[in-house]
Amino acid sequence: MPLRPAYDNEAMRHRIVAFLTVCTLAIALACTNTPDDVAPKNVETTQSPEPVGTPITSPLNLGEPLTGVTGMGDRSALSPKYGDVLVLANRGDPPSGFDTMRTSSIALHHVAGALFGPGNLVMRCRENLYLACPYLATSWVANPGFTEWTFTLRNDVLWHDGTPFTPEDVVFWFDLAVNGYQVGDKVRAPAYFKGDLGDIQSVEALPANRVKITLGGRNKFFLDVLANPRIKFAHPKHLMEPRLLAGDMSVSPLDIGLVGLGPFKFKDYQRGTQVQVRRFNDYFEVDSVGNPLPYLDGIDYIIMKEPIAMDAAFRSGRLDGGARGSRHYLTAERKQGYVSDLGDDVYYAEIEGGMFRLAFNMFKDGPWQDPRVRRAISLWIDRDASIPVVLGGFGWTTPSFGPPNPFKNKAFVVWPTFDTEPLAERRVEAKRLMAEAGYAGSFSMGHLCRAAQPPGCELLQAQLKGLGVDLRIQIIDEGAWNRARVSLDFDSQQGRLSVLPIPEGTEGVYGVYSQNPDSYAKHEDPRVSELYRLLREATLPERRLGIWRQLQEYIFVEQTYIVAISEAIYVAPYRSYVKGLVIPPEDGHSNTDFATVWIDQSKK
C-alpha cells in the first residue's frame, strides 16, 4: 500500500530534468578535477550541502561515470512508488550475530546494506560506484600531508531506537574496529578489516559535529578505503559499551537488537528461515527531488541454502530477487530455465566476480621455482575452456579488476592480449620453455583444492597433463580451507578472496607472504613490495595507473607467480518490476544498497 500518492507527472519531470542537469554538470566537473600531486594547504575534498546522489571528486575518479541502477532507461523508473515488501533469497543465516566487524559473509552483507546502510562516513556513489560520496558525513577536509582527515557529520541521523548519531559514536566505532576492547583480562578482537583501514593513530570528536582521524602516514586514498561497503556502522555506543563494560566481549549487533543507521530497521529474525526488515521512517536520505528514502515498506530475506530451491521459488513467483553469493548466482544452464518460464519478466544483474587462477608457493622446492616453468604453465592453459566448466558459462579471460574499473589494465582486457598467438602456438612455446628449463619429462605438483570448487581443480589437472605436469589435487573442506590457504604446506592453490577495487587493495593477495599471509602466491619478492610502495606514494592518476600496469605484468607475465585464467561474471536475477536497484559493476558481494529500490505494481 503506497504511503503517499503518486507524484504529479509534469512537476516531477521538471524536477528530474533539473536534477539530471545538475548531476551532469557535477560529474563533468568531477571528471575534470582529478587530483594532482601538489596538495594545497588544507584541501577541502568536498563541501556538499546536498550530499545525496551528488558525485564528488574522488581519488578514484579515472573512469566514465556509470549507471548501475535498474530501470534508468525506463520512463516508469522516474516515478518511484512507495510501499510493498521486497522478497529476496539470502544465501544463509547472517553469521556472527550480524557483526560487520567480525565477518564479511555475503549472507550478512545482503541484509546489512538495508539495516546498516550502504556506507559509513562516506559511501560509493550510486551513479558511479568508483567514486566516493557523502553518507553520514556531509563534507571532509584533509591536511596537506593527507595524514589528518576531518569529517563533518550530518546532524539529522538517528539510530533505529531514536538516539541521535554523534561524533562519539564514530570515535567509539573506530576504537572498537582498530583496537578491539579490553576489560580486565577479557579482550575483544579488532575488526577483520583493521588492516584495510591502515595506520589509524587517533580519532577525536571535535566541536560542531566533527570528527578528526589522524593517520600514521600519508594516505590520499583514505576516502576510497572508507567507501568500502563492507565497513558499516552497526555498533551504537550507547548500546554496545554498557555490554562490553559488563564483560560481554562478544556482544554482537544481534544481541542489542540490530539497531542500525540504515534505511530499514530490524523486525524479526527466524534462524534458518528469514530476516525481516521494515522501513525506518526517520531515515535521513532523500531522493533527487527531496522525497524521503527508502521507497519500500520492507524487505524479507528468505534463507535458502540450496540454489535449486531458490530457482524453484523464483520461477514460481515466490521471490522478487535472487540471493547473492557463489552457487546462488545463475549459471547459463539455470538461466535458461528462468528465460523459458518468465521470458522478459526477469532482469539479470551482471556483476564482475571472482577470479579463477593458479598460484604457486615459492617457498616449496619444485620445478615451479623456475619462472620458465611457471610461464609455460600459463601459456599452456586453455583459458576459454574454463568459462563453461568452472564459471558456469558466464565469465571472460582477464586478470584482476572488472572492465568498468578505472584501474583495469587495458592490455589484459581480453586475454591473451599479452599472449596473442593461437593456443596451439602458445603450447609449442610452453613445451619449448619446459624443455629449456630441463623439465621435458613430467613432474608432480600438489594443488590445494577447496571442496566447493572441484571442477576448477579437475580442469587444471586434465589440461596440465598434456604439458607433463601431474597435478595432485588435495581436496579440503570449508572448515580447513581458511587455515590451509594461508599455510605453506601446498605447492599451489587457487585462492579466492575479494579485495578493494583499487590497486592498493590488492597487496593483501598479491604482496609478499611475510606481510600478507592471505596472498594467493606465496612469495617474498622485494620487487613486488617495491612496486606497491611506489604505488602508495604516487598521487598523479596516470603515474598510479602506470605502476599498477607494471605490477600486473610483473606478477602475471614476467614472473608468473599467479596464472590468471578467467574471471566470473556473477548473474543475479530480479523480477523486472523491481526498480531502482543499484547494480555494482563489481564487488556485488558487499555492495548491497536497497534504499532506492521500489516496486512497479503495474508490471507486477
Added chain:
Amino acid sequence: MTISYLLSRLALIVPTALLASVIIFGIMHVLPGDVAATILSGGGETTHSPEVREALREELGLNDHWLKQYGTWLWNMVNGKLGGYSLIDGQSIRSQVAHQLPITGLLALYTLVASIFIWVPLGIIASWQRDRWPDYLIRFIALPGQAVPSFLLALLAILGLLLLFGWSTPIVYTGPLDDPWNHALMVFWPVLLLTWEFGAGIVRVTRASMLETLGQPYIMVAQAKGLPEQTVLLGHALRNAMLPIITVLGVQFGALLGGTLILESIFGLPGIGRGLVEAASARDFPVVQSLVTVLVVAMLLVNLLLDLAYARADPRVSYGLAKNQGNSS
C-alpha cells in the same frame, strides 16, 4: 518390567552421552581448520591479519587448555545452557536446539506415522498375496525409494512440481499451530520422500516377518478352526510378527532425527540435521557437541521406548525379572 530396570537404563544414558561428547570433542579438535579463521574470512572470501585472528581466538577461549574448553562446555550442558553459545554467531545453543529439534522431530514423527499407516499394511498385503501381482506391485513401488538417493528424489520433486504445475513449496517455515496449511504444504513433500525412502525396508521386514509367522502351526490351527482370514492375519499373525517391525520403525525414527539434512536444506526446513552439518563445517565445536549429545540422548531414549514396546507387543518379553522367573530377553 521393574522400576529399577528402567532407572538403570536411564542412568546409562549419562555415561553414554558423556563418552559421545568426548569422542566428538576429540574429533573436532583433531580436524584441521579453525573457527576463528572461518568467522573472519566470511566464507573464505576476505583477508584478515594473523594478529586479528589470534585476538579472536583469545576472545573465544580457543587458546585455553583443551580440558578447560571441554570443562566449560560440560558445565554449560549441566547448568541448563545446553552447551553455552555458538562460536560462530554467539547465540544460545539452547535456543538453537529449542528451535531446530521440534522441526526435525515433527518431520521424523510424521514420517513414522505415515510409514506405519502406509507401509506396514502394504507389507501385510504383500505377505498375504505372496508371489502374486499385488506382492510384486508393492515391492516394485517400495524399492526405488530406497535405491534412489533422497537428494535426487527431492530435486526431481521440486523440478517436477515446477515444470508440471508452476508451483513450489512455501519458502517460510511455520509451525503446525501457527499456520497449519502452510506447515502442511512445507512438510508434505519431504515427509512423502522420507516415507518412500524408508518404505522398502519396512515392507520387506513386515512381509518377511508375517510370512514366517503365517507358517507357524498355530496359524494353521486358527485357519483349520475356520476363523476369518482377517482375524487370522491381524489378530494372530500380526501381533507375533510385530517385534521386527517395531525394531525397524524405531531404528528408522532414530536415523531420521539426524538424517534429514539434505531434505531439510532443499525444502527450507531449519531442522537440527542442517544445523549440525553447518556447525561441523564451520568447526563450531560447542554446537556440534551439544547437538550430537542431544541426538545421542534422543537415540538412547528411542531404544528404551523400543524395549518397552517389545514388552507391550509380546508378553513373553520382560525385563529385570530374569533372576526370579528365568525368563529374560
